[in-house]
Amino acid sequence: MEKQEWLLGIDLGGTTVKLAFVNKGGAIVHKWEIPTNLVDNGIHIVSEIASSVKETIGKWPGATLIAAGMGAPGPVDFETGNIYVAVNIGWRDYPLKSRLEGELGIPVVVDNDANVASYGEFWKGSGEGTNDLVCITLGTGVGGGIIANQELVHGVSGAGGELGHITVIPEGGAPCNCGKTGCIETIASATGIVRLSLEEINKKPESMLANRHRDQGMITAKDLFDCVKEQDEAGVAVLDKVAKYLGLTAAHVGNSINPDKIVFGGGVSRAGEALLEPVRGYFRQYAFGRVAESTSLECATLGNDAGVIGAAGLAYKQYGN
Incomplete structure (x- = not known):
């Protein structure tokens, strides 16, 4: 044999x-x-x-x-x-x-684990053939990994690539599990999206998003994107906020290392272009010109x-x- x-x-x-x-x-x-x-x-x-x-x-x-x-x-x-x-x-x-x-x-x-998943995308996923790649995973929390010149960035104490804890709301942000407030994890994670959705429902109690919450007794990130497809006002408002701060995060990272690609993985990324299109718009707004022109934003391809x-x-x- x-x-x-x-x-x-x-x-x-x-x-x-x-x-x-x-x-x-x-x-x-x-x-x-x-x-x-x-x-x-x-x-x-x-x-x-x-x-x-x-x-x-x-x-x-x-x-x-x-x-x-x-x-x-x-x-x-x-x-x-x-x-x-x-x-x-x-x-x-x-x-x-x-x-x-x-x-x-x-x-x-x-x-x-986030570094390892990022390397998977770099080796055989959406980053195959690149030298410089950033992965941002949008799941229950927000994780990430940075690959520069084909090498994972670990930092001095193993905390390199903790992209979920980039502060995007310096004052008055929601508390994060890391002990800080205003991290991108509090906004673009599945739990962050649910939190923002519940806040928006209180402002727009007649919205489709609010009706879903009443019917189901709960709300999920998938519900949000379903409502956005129907151009629900509350859903669109929540997505705009998520996209704004995710685009800002991507711009900060992009300006730091100007990678070939910034790739989004995790359960929230299954929304695909419904998420990526508005994120790209804010990325172009916040990123340095040459970074905005040369770094592409895509979805991960390897899944679990x-x-x-x-x-x-x-x-x-x-x-x-």
Whole structure:
């Protein structure tokens, strides 16, 4: 049987761990998930990952894993692979790289989950073929990753690329989970969009958005974009505010490094051009002229696979050659 050399990509979330075998060309061979075991401050997570990997790779007798990459929430010391703190998991100063290498018996690279997803888009997604890429992920929160001259930017303490915590409302902004106020996360995340929608509903109680809220007892980011399609006044007002501050954030980042592309991922980005078109308008308004002309704004293409592909890509970059 022909020998196959694969990479292992791991994307650790608070609910599930996504895993995938990825070939050297960046294609997923097989992917699966296991529950994230948060008992005892996550002490069992690494051993359960290793057990699942060993059981699964056994289905391919001719396959060998040459290296693994893992994305984890929170700031990471990229050199040592230690997690400074992962609040949702329960880790603090946790030696993730060395423990995973001990369990799997292969070299491992560890990075922040948003960085890893960004690298996935850079390697095999919408950023393929670029040298400089910024990813902004719009999910429950807002994350990001910066790739300059084909290298992830980590910063002095692993906090490089924390784009969700760029302040866009210096005074009187909503409180953010990071402890500050006025971060872009409080506006352009799914939870931020819901907060803005509820505020607008109070101003426009006869709007379609308000009717949806009454009918369902709740409102989501998808509801907002559905209402925007129907040109609902409240929906359009909320989207304009989200687009304004997201465009401002993109302009700040664009002016800093002038990347080939700024790519938007995460659940909110599934709105596609309905979101991107107004964001581009504000980006052109706020960005330096040459940046506005040369940096394009696009949607990510890998979806939920970005993390495992990016993790495998980092492993290949470091250990595959």
